[in-house]
Amino acid sequence: MLLLAPMEGLLDATLRDVLTRTGGIDRCVTEFIRVTNTVLPERAFIRVMPELLNGGRTRAGVPVRAQLLGSDPTLLAENAERLASLGPHGIDLNFGCPAKTVNQSRGGAVLLDEPELIGRIVAAVRRAVPAPVPVSAKMRLGFNDDARAEACAHAIAEAGADELVIHARTKAHGYRPPAYWERLAEVRASLPAHLRLPVIANGEIWTVADALRCQQVTGCEHLMIGRGMVTDPGLALAIKGLGHVPWHVLPPLMAVFWQQVSARVERRHRAGRLKQWLNYLRKRYPEAQVAFDELRLHNDPADIEAWLLRARAVETLTTEPSRALPAEMAQAC
Template sequence: MEGVADHSMRALLTEHGHFDLCISEFVRVSNTLLPERVFKRYLPELDHGCQTPSGCPVHVQLLGSDPQLMGENAQRVVEMGAPGIDINFGCPAKMVNRHGGGAQLLQEPELVARIVSAVRRAVPDPIPVSAKMRLGYEDTCLALDNACAIESAGASALTVHARTKVQGYRPPAHWEWLARIKEVVSLPLVANGDIWSYDDYLRCAQVSGCEHFMLGRGALRNPLLSRQIQQRNPGLGREQEWQQIRPLLLDFYKVTCASYPERYLCQRIKQWLSFLAPGYEPAQELFNQIKPLHSSQQILPLLEAA
């Protein structure tokens, strides 16, 4: 989630949730071997064992279409300390797809396989190389081909966002497709898409047959969701959840304040509140108050009061 799941958000979510690992925002590989400073801009965790302050490992997500360059950049960031590489075949953004990256690649399973294979060859065997895909670009006709291509090229795990690029984020997520993919691949399959609540997780597990799950927007709407899933505990209801979540807003302000200049700080707070608002009425009310403000000094008293 470019521009959303940065290191400050990763730090907060992993401190208060139960995650086995994080995947970074994608690092775009276009026409060069990226310098170390670029990787560290996306992953300050590289200076701290490539893990969040609470100890959750962070794998580096690469996005690109040139197999050789993808391999070379994977090798470089692993030498810097990255514990794993994830390859993006799922981004639906028009700009990314226009330049031959993300979900656009799902129209060419052979190229998908070449990219995974190049990355796998470029890094030591103990380093996991995973991939994330959608069900396809315009339709699902190549979904199984792409999954098989990723497995045959040596990937250690596959995450599937259960929609096509054209479907974007429109509900529903088609979890039944994961069950079909599980029939043709044997590598660990990770379900993703529309897991907003504990009940969604239960239904996704039943429909997909998956044992592993990736949370994206669902973790932003409910930072306690990963803990609820790990503990097999649906929680105590929206009001009680909000009582536990609202102090995190001030925590997020503090960690973000240390990482971003003033001109970006307000936007980061508003951005997270926009994810929280659909799930919690008090979050919507707070978002309405903060939305027209442009100074962190105006926002801080409202966060403290909340």
């Protein structure tokens, strides 16, 4: 099973929609929905997870799990109960966000220094939502160090979580390579038989070779991929041995991406969103480097739209009919 990672400020509903159209992803997790001092209205959940209006799935039919972030077990449980009634494919709990502003508000990775509190949060949410609704958690190896990694994993499992994703770095490591897969393997192996639950590996999976080595080192069958999938939208397919996504498929998907960005994002920020994605894509596709260089200094949405029209026209002229956008992708548009 391959999961698409949540990434605040990057991998939102728009990119989830586009990337799941390319195939290979089995489930997504949303960016965090922050819970502070109240039970959120339905619109707050739908803003982060518009898939709730589509049966909890992306337009390509991939199920989405909603992620909550906070530190108050009672409030998280009450919000999880309301959220579960809207039809997500499970509730996920964030114990891994490394952002300073989040940690200063006692959310995300800072809770990894409090395994007992983590256990109370998971237990409260598990009690609050109907039994058929899965409850999962995502954690890092720790905050400043990994001394409590086993304790946190045990607390999550003991509290009744159905699944655990571990990002194989601490908060102090940030996103700097490497990912410490060997340490993840130790945490997974430390879970006694009566607490065994699926453990999913996350961190530094950019290629098929990375995926295979991660599985071998960690012992985890299932993986969560984030920046690797943003960089190479065909990575999930390739990991499953189902091919890859050539460049000619991407301009039509960028048009879908741009259409949704234009509907959701302020005009002055729209160009930045497409350039952000191109910045990742250029690590995999030479054509994306050319596109990034051409658009780097352009911030007028009209310039972006003109480029998209030209890019699609060029791909239409130079692409054989048999290599056109797959029918299932075109229908999803």
